[in-house]
Amino acid sequence: MTALIDLPEAQPAGQPPLRKKQSGGGLGKYLLIRFTLIIPTIFILVTMVFFLMRLTGDPITAALGDRLPPDQLALRIHEAGYDRPIFVQYLEYLGQIATGNFGRTISDNLLISDMLATYGSATLELAINSLIVALAIGIPLGMLAAYKRDRWQDATLRVLAISFYAAPVFFAGLILKLIFSIWLGWFPVAGRANTGTEVAMASLSAPTGIYWLDALRSGNTAAFWDIAQHSVLPAVALGLLTAGIFLRLVRTNVIGTLSKDYVEAGRSRGVSEYRLLTKHAYKPALIPIITVMGLQIALLLGGAVLTETTFEWKGLGFQLAHYLTARDFVAVQGIVALLAVIVAFTNFIVDVIAALIDPRVRY
Template sequence: MLDYTIRRLLIALPVLLGVTLLNFFIIYMAPGDPVDLYANPDVTEADKLVRREALGLDAPLIVQYVKWLGRLLIGDLGTSFSSFQPVSHMIVERLGATLLLMGAALLIAYLIAIPLGILSAVKQYSWLDYVASTGSFLGVSVPSFFLGLGVIYLFGVTFGILPTGGMNTIGQEGELIDTLKHLILPALTLGTSIAGGMVRYVRASVLEVLNQDYLRTARAKGLPEWKVINKHTLKNALIPIITVAGLDIPMLIGGAVVTETVFQWSGMGQLTIQSILSRDYPALMGINLVAAVSVLLSNLWADLMYAFVDPRIKYN
């Protein structure tokens, strides 16, 4: 297992290199110029050239990429064009908030989706199955920004029972209960699309296992239904579920950008939007690097979990 993990990490290095190269050229070739953000009516073209040279934008793109890669090898993600802070510090400040939001969204999604998917499969073609299937399609179909605005209007404006944005109430920074209240709506919004897709996969996976001969044998031996489901069905249905769980990380990263913007949650998603609007190339490269590493690690985690769930799977 250790040898396999090391090989996968070594294979991921050229993949990560290719991702950073592609991201670098896409970001730097996008319309707009960071120097224009510093411009005012009194700025001359000569002043702009001096500013471009100070930011390192006067060199060819491949030279800029090699310099960025060289700094990355020593742990330097560069300096923000807009705030002039180290990009690594900006990411560290925002990463905790995003991890909290993503973790809460996953928890909500799986606590809803896994039991509901199992019940939907066990009670196939019942009213519960139809309700769960309809709800899962709605969860996947409704855009995050629309759902976010809807829950804000319902729980924040109409009933006034939950805060509509931010991470803390002014004067209550650092209080756990206050943070959890602010977390409920964005986590619910972000977790809904994950739960919608997961219900369908859990239902399909459990249905496939329920039709196997060894489960009929277990029932014929007199095992109670709850033991048949919990002991024999779930473990064998976990392989496809783990695959989908590994794919949820990229969806969470993309969904966090919209959700954090709607709810003014001070995380990586909001930082992404701010960096795009300010054409902050170093910050965008740092954010994309973190996202790429997260996706590669989530895929590795899914592969390792296969062997943990199913002892028949061996990585030699």
């Protein structure tokens, strides 16, 4: 019996060979789609924030209604345009956002764009520090839990991960302050740095606003050490929240990777479990960490409100709590809009990194 063999299609002489069409899209198409999705994401978030803030009425009345006589209050409302139809205000707000104009705060008459630039870098610094702490704790402990699977070390670490995630950020911050600041005196109680260090950082030419980075750029080791001491407790208090997620995620993925065929083949050749863990199962298990890191940035920014208030870390979270107390909803609206933009772009960057590391993400 003659076997049936698939033969390549005949091609005219001098023509390049036909190429099989690949399924899916390439990296460029994937990144274009992901970047395009940023626009509707920001639009939806900004729209929700605008109308939620307007549920309480106009911002002038909410902030100053009990401090101004009725005639002056009506004048302020008219000057700010809050007596116009709500959709007219909404369209005007979108136009202002598009040009980077977030308006002025009602309680202290500051340009919101200046306030965001001043305090946004502090929140970014805290988020970076906390993410470093989360990765430094979550990844090694997750690998250890997978290595000691179903033993007492694994059970202990799983309980620890749940405790990290379940503990309120402000409670963890207060416990850390009590132990390491008041009882042991190892770290400062609050603030980003001493007054002298803050003055030195503000006097630098073109500062980034991230204190430890500015201290490194200027070569000021004393300032860097002071900033590091102030950063430890806030970063640990907020970083533990995400460390618990990373710990469980790494454990689950490492256990799954250790059961793969290529790992079993290495085990059959006598490769030690430690080498299989560190050389073969480690890197594939980190890909899910990268893909969820964007969501964790949002979690860190949300937790920054309580962390900054607990440690008097003057960032956007600290200012957000201040303006909520003052019922300055214009300032609150600007801060939340900026945080939405940061989260959207952070998720895009994480998608880019994940696509570069794992080609399967692109399809």
